[in-house]
Amino acid sequence: MDEFAWFMEQFRLLTGIDLTRYKRPQMERRLTNLRDRRGYRTFPEYIEALKLNRALMDELLDKMTINVSEFFRNPERWTQLRALLSAMGKSPRVWSAACASGEEPYSLAMLLLELGLHQHPILATDIDERVLQRAEEGIYAEPQIRGIDQNLLDRYFLREADMYRIREQVRKQVQFVKHNLLVDDYPQGLDLIVCRNVLIYFTDQTKQQILERFCSALNPGGILFVGSTEQFLGMNLGSLSPVAPFMYQKAK
Ligand SMILES: C[S@@+](CC[C@H](N)C(=O)[O-])C[C@H]1O[C@@H](n2cnc3c(N)ncnc32)[C@H](O)[C@@H]1O
Structure with missing residues (x-):
């Protein structure tokens, strides 16, 4: 299993959200960028931090869900x-x-x-x-x-x-x-x-x-x-x- 696949499995155990059902290239790019911005070099390091830090987890959930919307969009x-x-x-x-x-x-x-x-x-x-x-x-x-x-x-x-x-x-x-x-x-x-x-x-x-x-x-x-x-x-x-x-x- 590669590191991102391992991360997706750990994330599912933590949150119940199965990231493998989302298109991988976009998801991996978005989450790797976020991890790098927060100063973690690997996904195992990042997951340990996510377990301890609610704000970090909230930020990640925000990034993965992309909540932008508009009234009467289109x-x-x-x-x-x-x-x-x-x-x-x-x-x-x-x-x-x-x-x-x-x-x-x-x-x-x-x-x-x-x-x-x-x-x-x-x-x-x-x-x-x-x-x-x-x-x-x-x-x-x-x-x-x-x-x-x-x-x-x-x-x-x-x-x-x-x-x-x-x-x-x-x-x-x-x-x-x-x-x-x-x-x-x-x-x-x-x-x-x-x-x-x-x-x-x-x-x-x-x-x-x-x-x-x-x-x-x-x-x-x-x-x-x-x-x-x-x-x-x-x-x-x-x-x-x-x-x-x-x-x-x-x-x-
Ligand atoms: C870009 S917003 C779309 C909002 C609105 N439907 C619109 O078109 O303006 C995408 C939403 O999908 C939600 N979402 C992502 N994965 C989901 C899932 N597995 N089940 C339900 N909602 C999900 C996100 O939390 C986010 O609020």
């Missing part, structure tokens, strides 16, 4: 989603998987409120408890709220000094739960799964398994919405077919 896709949801004509059961700090599920909540389709709470999950805490707080700085239309900002956020707090009306539409896409059970009976900008980090084999599990989790006619760099080239889509760029619908 706005043209959201216009398309709005049209598909309106055509569904019912209040959808929604899962925002790998939701990071809440921008995505809150965007969904605002969209559903706008469409008058907000009956069921949105399930929003992520592997990283620290981002989920930030998501629950729902407080964002100026650069983070740039993607939000002024009209929505006025109605769904409270200005507090130079920060913006999501209003309770939107917050209570979203339920945040810790969930690991690689090992935990998936919720079922969904009409919309939004899983964006995380599948790119997984190996093709893992991506295929997740795709199949998403497909079983969807109701007939349900939609899977993925990130704007994510493609399923050469993968078996099962009963999903493309309905719009980066959106797939399960056969009715």
